[in-house]
Amino acid sequence: MTQAAKxxxxxxxxxxxxxxxxxxxxxxxxxxLLKIAQGVxxxxxLAVTAVSATYPEEELAAAKKIAKSxxxxxxxxxxxxxxxxxxxxxxxDRCYFCKKELFVQLRSIASREKISFVLDAxxxxxxxxxxxxxxxxxxxxxRSPLQExxxxxxxxxxxxxxxxxxxxxxxxxxxxxxxxPYGREISSRLLRxxxxxxxxxxxxxxxQVRLRHFDHSCRIETPEKDxxxxxxxxxxxxxxxxxxxxNYVTIDLEGYRTGSLNEVIKR
Numbered sequence: 001m002t003q004a005a006k007x008x009x010x011x012x013x014x015x016x017x018x019x020x021x022x023x024x025x026x027x028x029x030x031x032x033l034l035k036i037a038q039g040v041x042x043x044x045x046l047a048v049t050a051v052s053a054t055y056p057e058e059e060l061a062a063a064k065k066i067a068k069s070x071x072x073x074x075x076x077x078x079x080x081x082x083x084x085x086x087x088x089x090x091x092x093d094r095c096y097f098c099k100k101e102l103f104v105q106l107r108s109i110a111s112r113e114k115i116s117f118v119l120d121a122x123x124x125x126x127x128x129x130x131x132x133x134x135x136x137x138x139x140x141x142x143r144s145p146l147q148e149x150x151x152x153x154x155x156x157x158x159x160x161x162x163x164x165x166x167x168x169x170x171x172x173x174x175x176x177x178x179x180x181p182y183g184r185e186i187s188s189r190l191l192r193x194x195x196x197x198x199x200x201x202x203x204x205x206x207x208q209v210r211l212r213h214f215d216h217s218c219r220i221e222t223p224e225k226d227x228x229x230x231x232x233x234x235x236x237x238x239x240x241x242x243x244x245x246x247n248y249v250t251i252d253l254e255g256y257r258t259g260s261l262n263e264v265i266k267r
Contacts, residue, residue, distance in 0.1 A: 006149050010151065011039075019044040020115065028167045029146060030121035049076050050078070050079045054098070059173065081101045090184055091182065097136075098177070103137065119143050120142050120143075121146055171207050177191065179194050179210060194213055197240075198210070208223055208256055209222050216247040
């Protein structure tokens, strides 16, 4: 199916919904979904952004700016997954408990506002990775119209570029807890350290980067094309990451890839 056909299918799916609430992070996928929903349903679209220590604080400012530019109603909520031992103990299905916390809140808002459907922005490419949060999505009857329309991540980027959305080439963002190996307890203090390290690396010019945490050491992931620059800047990187508390600073020679911590459970 062509991208044009997929886009047409997406619009048809949304047009059959009287009103929608969209879980909106401000990333490439949710911005694209919000743009299309607003074009189809107008004021019957509500964007809701969740705030917690698991996401970089600067993402909220970006989400607010995008929602305003799209002229969409926008609500901010605070999720409390870090109070749930099932989440902060960091089991393999940690994502389920985070998503359940989010979707229960979204369902409550939708009920109060008499909104027909709650949507998330999962795309077809996401199905290739381990996604325990999908169970929460089913339990809370959250729909994923991008998946239903057969849209991949690359489709969404190309269509977003044609729509002149500033997020078309925005690096993929994942919950900061995904930087911590399963079984290692998650805390707001640890999430802040990881956030500070990644922000430092992004300020050096590394657009797509992950800082994987391993107690006294960390592992940096960037796309392969950025590895030479990473080696070139290694002295300043080592100095700053050691200042954050890491004794050893390592580089992943395989480069950045989504869900690298899940490789352990797939073996």
